[in-house]
Amino acid sequence: MGTMRVLFATDGSASARNARDLVRSLAWPDGTTIQVLQVLPPLGALVDFGGPGRREAIEATARAALHELSAPLRRNGLVVDERLVRGAGVADLIVTEARKSNADLVVVGSRGHGTFATILLGSVGAAVTDHAPCPVLVARRPRLDRVVFAEDGSESAFEARRLLTKWPMFHGLQVRVVSVAHVTRPYQSGITATVFEGARQAEADIVTETRAAHERLAKESAEQLRLAGVLAQAELRQGDAAVEIVAAAAHSDADLVVVGSRGRSGVTRAVLGSVARNVLHHAHCSVLIARPSTAVRIEDAASTSATAH
CATH class of the missing domain: 3.40.50.620 (HUPs)
Known part of the structure; x- marks a missing residue:
């Protein structure tokens, strides 16, 4: 670059x-x-x-x-x-x-x-x-040796992954790609046992599908990083996204968490999404907040420079 x-x-x-x-x-x-x-x-x-x-x-x-x-x-x-x-x-x-x-x-x-x-x-x-x-x-x-990358399939996460592949500081580092499956449990009060049992089964199906989707997302993202020279491995977690990202960073003694400024459910706005803000405030390590389209600007500048030479 x-x-x-x-x-x-x-x-x-x-x-x-x-x-x-x-x-x-x-x-x-x-x-x-x-x-x-x-x-x-x-x-x-x-x-x-x-x-x-x-x-x-x-x-x-x-x-x-x-x-x-x-x-x-x-x-x-x-x-x-x-x-x-x-x-x-x-x-x-x-x-x-x-x-x-x-x-x-x-x-x-x-x-x-x-x-x-x-x-x-x-x-x-x-x-x-x-x-x-x-x-x-x-x-x-x-220092920067171990990295946790929060992958949720959002535009911000996509740009964060591009930074990991384009910026030379990340090449050769250990990157754990963490994707968190979050499923809301059914509300029991006021509904019959039969209806609740049906809701529980529906929840189980959703959990299975959601976990499979996030596992696939983490593995595909890790593969993209490996192709770019980053030592990446995938990890699936389930629960609150910010809590699990912070926990993954603590468990692996990460030096840095890379997270997009807002997730897939975030509205288009300047301020941080709740996951990014909670990770920023509670992680014990450094945090890199990535924004959509930034990496495109950097890559375009690099391409322009290469063309000029």
């Missing part, structure tokens, strides 16, 4: 350094540009706090810290660009920069998982994943 444009948004925290280490460990195509972005408070807030001198001192400190954070990313074949922007609405500014730079990927850190992470992600991280024009990688681990 052609070069990539990566936007790494940092706040200088320990989680940002963790994300930096993950970015540093990945195999990027030669010529890839990594823009390291930090958002500073608006001018007015700094002037009120200590005047222009204080503002300049804070900005100089921020630039030095940004340079120190970015230094380990510099290596042959990569272009590292440091950028400070100033303003309110951190998430909006990150999304705006992603659009301006035509980013292929946005990387942000995460300070944990569960309820506390929900609060943190609610203000910045989740807003970025909701509105970014490209995939978003929420980094929780500094």
Whole structure:
């Protein structure tokens, strides 16, 4: 594939350094540009706090810290660009920069998982994943060896699979393709035993059919990944999709979950579907949120570059 444009948004925290280490460990195509972005408070807030001198001192400190954070990313074949922007609405500014730079990927850190992470992600991280024009990688681990890919047959999952096949960072990795069969149990209250027994039999038939469909989906998806050089194996699970995806990641000690931004039942909208959001908030590992049509844009750019040469 052609070069990539990566936007790494940092706040200088320990989680940002963790994300930096993950970015540093990945195999990027030669010529890839990594823009390291930090958002500073608006001018007015700094002037009120200590005047222009204080503002300049804070900005100089921020630039030095940004340079120190970015230094380990510099290596042959990569272009590292440091950028400070100033303003309110951190998430909006990150999304705006992603659009301006035509980013292929946005990387942000995460300070944990569960309820506390929900609060943190609610203000910045989740807003970025909701509105970014490209995939978003929420980094929780500094490495990438084992991957869980949530396959549900949706357009978003299709694009996620394309990323797994096109981006060189995934080649040679172990990828577990997880497809979750979810079947709603019949409601018993208020119906006769005969009717309920019929409903139970119908449910059993649906479960069998649904499990078979998801097993086939996982196997076919894993085969497509293997043909592209990814070490993939299929896994069928049954239950709540987000719960089972998180459990599969924990069971395999995955470093990353790759999930589409919305499933087959999701309406067309900017914000994340419930499965993607729950996985993002509860997974102990990094999470890559893929959006429809993004991979097509990357592949087209690569094809154009190849044709030009």
